Amino acid sequence: MDGQGNSSEGHEVAAELRHRLAASPSDRLGDAVRLIMDHAFQVIATLRPSPVELDAFVQFLTDVGYATDARRQEWVLLADVFGLTDGVFSGDRAASSGITPSTLPGPFYRADAPVLPLGADLCRDGTGESISVSGQVMDADRVPLAGARVEVWHANGAGRYENQDPDNQPEHNLRGCFTADAHGRFHFRTIRPGGYALPDDGPVGQLARRLGLSLDRPAHIHFAVTAPGHRRLVTAIFDGADPAIARDALFAVKPALIADFGPRSLTVSLVLDRESVPQPSKTEG
Numbered sequence: 001m002d003g004q005g006n007s008s009e010g011h012e013v014a015a016e017l018r019h020r021l022a023a024s025p026s027d028r029l030g031d032a033v034r035l036i037m038d039h040a041f042q043v044i045a046t047l048r049p050s051p052v053e054l055d056a057f058v059q060f061l062t063d064v065g066y067a068t069d070a071r072r073q074e075w076v077l078l079a080d081v082f083g084l085t086d087g088v089f090s091g092d093r094a095a096s097s098g099i100t101p102s103t104l105p106g107p108f109y110r111a112d113a114p115v116l117p118l119g120a121d122l123c124r125d126g127t128g129e130s131i132s133v134s135g136q137v138m139d140a141d142r143v144p145l146a147g148a149r150v151e152v153w154h155a156n157g158a159g160r161y162e163n164q165d166p167d168n169q170p171e172h173n174l175r176g177c178f179t180a181d182a183h184g185r186f187h188f189r190t191i192r193p194g195g196y197a198l199p200d201d202g203p204v205g206q207l208a209r210r211l212g213l214s215l216d217r218p219a220h221i222h223f224a225v226t227a228p229g230h231r232r233l234v235t236a237i238f239d240g241a242d243p244a245i246a247r248d249a250l251f252a253v254k255p256a257l258i259a260d261f262g263p264r265s266l267t268v269s270l271v272l273d274r275e276s277v278p279q280p281s282k283t284e285g
């Protein structure tokens with residue numbers, strides 16, 4: 001291989017691979033591989049990479065693998081900073097339907113947030129600028145969803161979550177789980193969250209920096225809402241006054257998710273989609 005192979009050879013290889021893959025199962029995996037490889041061969045045909053450049057690409061993938069361990073998922077970060085994760089999480093709902101858009105839950109969610117009474121304060125260390133948050137859970141017809149379960153979690157004023165900052169924050173700081181009242185309403189006190197930046201000390205952060213991609217995440221509060229008969233909603237409400245609001249590293253900010261955090265209060269509406277009822281198969285009658 002001389003690395004400068006003519007493009008007709010590339011086309012032949014692409015065609016031969018397509019031919020071989022045509023015999024592979026026509027399932028989601030087969031479909032994904034065919035599509036991805038078609039695009040990969042387009043890149044080769046267009047850019048004509050040299051063997052040195054191919055080595056650099058392989059080295060990058062190797063570095064991403066080495067940067068991944070039990071505490072850090074560099075592969076997920078790679079998908080995140082190119083918008084692939086958001087594309088999966090937010091791509092399955094029509095924004096025009098009035099349903100609150102989904103966002104990726106992020107790595108700091110804990111399923112064991114303490115169950116708290118309405119009006120409780122999420123702040124366990126007395127640090128930060130106090131705000132009150134109130135909201136209502138509804139369906140797409142604006143019917144309140146009484147008794148909805150509302151999980152909340154967010155970073156502190158310095159942009160750190162308690163489970164990434166165990167030496168400085170009490171366990172379960174700025175987390176709670178509430179049950180909405182008969183009108184789907186909930187309220188609690190907490191502190192104003194700060195924005196944060198994704199890590200730039202690994203291969204993905206360095207690539208993002210080199211490409212001029214933002215690593216900033218504007219301040220936000222995460223919500224996960226469940227109600228019987230409805231799809232679980234995982235989303236976040238972003239502070240519209242954050243200077244990074246237009247350049248979220250993870251592409252999760254949608255107009256419907258931007259709120260005015262106000263001097264002391266924030267009001268949110270969370271609209272859930274109905275659970276789709278499985279249709280009985282015709283063959284099963």
Ligand SMILES: [Fe+2]
Pocket residue numbers: 106220222
């Ligand atoms: Fe977050």
